[in-house]
Amino acid sequence: MSDSSATGQQSKPAAKPRKFQAIKGVRDLLPAETPLWNHVEETAHAVFGTFGFSEIRLPILEPTELFARSIGLDTDVVSKEMYTFEDRDESMISLRPEATASVCRAYIEHHMQQLPQPVKLYYMGPMFRRERPQKGRYRQFHQIGAEVLGGNDSPGIDAEVIEMVMTFFDELELQGLELDINSIGCRECRAKYVEVLRSELQKVKDKLGADSQRRIDTNPLRVLDSKLPGEQEIIARLPHMAAHLCADCAEHFAEVKRQLELRGVIYRENWRLVRGLDYYMRTTFEITAQGLGSQNAVCGGGRYDGLVELLGGPPTKGIGFAIGEDRLILSLQESSKAPPPPGRDIYIAWMGDKAFATAIRAAKDLRGAGYRVELPATEQKFGKALSQADKLGSRYALILGDDEVSSGEWTLKTLADGSQKKYSESELLEYLRETSPAAQQRT
Numbered sequence: 001m002s003d004s005s006a007t008g009q010q011s012k013p014a015a016k017p018r019k020f021q022a023i024k025g026v027r028d029l030l031p032a033e034t035p036l037w038n039h040v041e042e043t044a045h046a047v048f049g050t051f052g053f054s055e056i057r058l059p060i061l062e063p064t065e066l067f068a069r070s071i072g073l074d075t076d077v078v079s080k081e082m083y084t085f086e087d088r089d090e091s092m093i094s095l096r097p098e099a100t101a102s103v104c105r106a107y108i109e110h111h112m113q114q115l116p117q118p119v120k121l122y123y124m125g126p127m128f129r130r131e132r133p134q135k136g137r138y139r140q141f142h143q144i145g146a147e148v149l150g151g152n153d154s155p156g157i158d159a160e161v162i163e164m165v166m167t168f169f170d171e172l173e174l175q176g177l178e179l180d181i182n183s184i185g186c187r188e189c190r191a192k193y194v195e196v197l198r199s200e201l202q203k204v205k206d207k208l209g210a211d212s213q214r215r216i217d218t219n220p221l222r223v224l225d226s227k228l229p230g231e232q233e234i235i236a237r238l239p240h241m242a243a244h245l246c247a248d249c250a251e252h253f254a255e256v257k258r259q260l261e262l263r264g265v266i267y268r269e270n271w272r273l274v275r276g277l278d279y280y281m282r283t284t285f286e287i288t289a290q291g292l293g294s295q296n297a298v299c300g301g302g303r304y305d306g307l308v309e310l311l312g313g314p315p316t317k318g319i320g321f322a323i324g325e326d327r328l329i330l331s332l333q334e335s336s337k338a339p340p341p342p343g344r345d346i347y348i349a350w351m352g353d354k355a356f357a358t359a360i361r362a363a364k365d366l367r368g369a370g371y372r373v374e375l376p377a378t379e380q381k382f383g384k385a386l387s388q389a390d391k392l393g394s395r396y397a398l399i400l401g402d403d404e405v406s407s408g409e410w411t412l413k414t415l416a417d418g419s420q421k422k423y424s425e426s427e428l429l430e431y432l433r434e435t436s437p438a439a440q441q442r443t
């Protein structure tokens, strides 16, 4: 007897199973897209390697305090956007919103100051910020970044880091690139500039929006970042940092620009480029690309001497950047610089038990030689097999019936023009090796 009849209640109709969807601001990268992601990442490994950078893999969870201390408590990232929760030991941990702080932590933790300096590292992986999702802005997004830690603060390092990211973008044929650079000075000269800026902003306070009014007290530099149309004319009349740089910072900035010219890197000076994270000093830069709408910054970076020290390490110079990989991919897709997803080299259309055993062996040999092979698990009529081969974008169909197996003459059909020819097993491998460029690349 069921429970419901025992209690005299009607049994409820079974609830419809819930349909799950990815949560807001995070997404799946489907097979049509992943070849481009792999191409971008392989290019990063190759290009960064030629500049002497080595890969570091970092954890996704870090102590919340690491980000609060380095990025800054008043920044949007730390004050509003981090995914933070209590661990079982009651300590607070966060999903990383960026990786510069983690690289500095790892540099200290693994005593990398004892290695030959500077240490040049790069990383790639997901980051998390609870932002309002829109085109090019996600809550789980991916960065490819690089950091140079230790050694001196030579402007040549700033220029080389920028040259490296531009070389990477050129290699990918990213379109419509614009590089903006600025110097926000050192702690001393910036503090003086911030006071000048604050007093100028006080004079025009009533004409500013609520965010900028608040920032006069918390972080006047961020007012320069404002995109509000009504504030643009006011901001244009504010004093520039360049006029307030100390002699050392001015000399450093002039040399960064000279070195960029020496390396053939085209840049635009943008005095309003201040960046939204607190750890920067001197050089800051941002790169925009085409086809991205309002979220068009595809890379941001800058110098952060002193951050390692702030995190409990020895005094250490630092500079780096992070590329928004999702945006980079969007821009490549919009300008159709994306390679088409790979199909199959060979579809094995087999019929009959004897043919199946040969098909399994043929698939093993061909895969061993680097071809993309589709071996259907169940027997299909040849017509069905050929149409399936076509749908999968196969270059060839290898036709194996019991007759072909007994005669040792295998039929290879080129799907683009429908032509077919017979080969022995060894001739076939030889022929494929000569004619399939994709497989040639992989073998």
Ligand code: HAM
Pocket (backbone or CB within 6 Å): 097, 098, 099, 100, 129, 131, 136, 137, 138, 139, 141, 142, 143, 145, 146, 147, 277, 297, 298, 299, 300, 301, 302, 303, 319, 320, 321, 322, 323, 324, 325, 326, 327
């Ligand atoms: P960031 O400017 O906060 O800098 O981020 C770098 C890049 O990540 C941005 O230019 C953008 O392309 C991408 N990005 C940021 N937020 C999102 C999002 N919600 N959705 C999609 N893409 C996003 C940093 O993270 C610093 N750690 C860079 C750095 C490294 N500075 C020195 N070293």
